[in-house]
């Protein structure tokens with residue numbers, strides 16, 4: 363049982379953003395997806411979540427083809443995601459951001475709640491309890507009734523992950539979860555993500571922060587110009603000469619990557635990283 367990409371291809375007109383990528387992602391593991399800017403990482407996430415169509419090849423979850431399904435059908439199949447640029451319902455409270463994900467999606471159950479108020483009240487209370495527990499997992503319970511937009515940037519990131527988890531997805535796709543976080547927040551995020559490792563859950567993390575990737579991930583897929591360059595454990599990836607040449611630059615030297623990530627943040631208007639005592643680096 364796994365998530366499988368079979369000769370996956372995405373074309374934007376003439377541009378081949380993902381070029382015949384085949385890979386298998388096992389449950390119980392955290393899979394990193396890395397590669398230089400424009401390598402196709404977000405495109406991979408967007409196709410898996412159904413935000414972008416697949417040009418060729420297929421994506422299967424537990425043996426069932428999910429590419430070609432609509433976005434909401436893929437979500438119901440158990441795929442949840444977060445975004446590079448946080449997307450919350452800003453005017454809703456933290457709790458409501460989770461609750462909206464649990465409202466009945468089939469007409470039958472929705473009508474049951476409309477026609478039978480005691481049942482609706484009980485279901486609402488159950489949903490609320492589940493969402494409070496979801497917030498609690500990220501130490502956000504104290505912010506349950508605050509508007510999402512009023513939370514700090516770091517808490518908004520955590521809230522988005524808490525929301526993605528509220529339906530207990532089989533597949534959790536995280537697109538640059540550490541973007542814009544300072545060192546302390548990234549360290550906290552790394553611990554929290556590690557705690558999400560579960561035998562039934564497949565996690566894919568697209569990330570430029572190599573420290574986070576190397577610490578957190580069990581397996582790493584390296585993309586280069588839309589092609590699968592290499593896959594292996596963090597140690598294998600760091601030792602691979604092709605990866606070093608294409609991406610890491612020099613063996614075990616992650617400073618260039620950090621600098622590139624900083625430049626990228628600045629270009630995108632994201633917060634630059636700060637060290638734990640608050641000095642900008």
Ligand SMILES: Nc1ncnc2c1ncn2[C@@H]1O[C@H](COP(=O)(O)OP(=O)(O)OP(=O)(O)O)[C@@H](O)[C@H]1O
Pocket residue numbers: 374377379397398399400401402403404405406
């Ligand atoms: N909607 C789109 N329409 C046209 N081209 C696109 C679209 N989305 C991405 N691309 C192009 O596809 C290629 C891969 O982009 P993608 O965003 O997937 O790369 P990435 O590895 O996630 O990059 P980054 O690390 O900078 O986010 C790039 O050349 C990009 O310009």
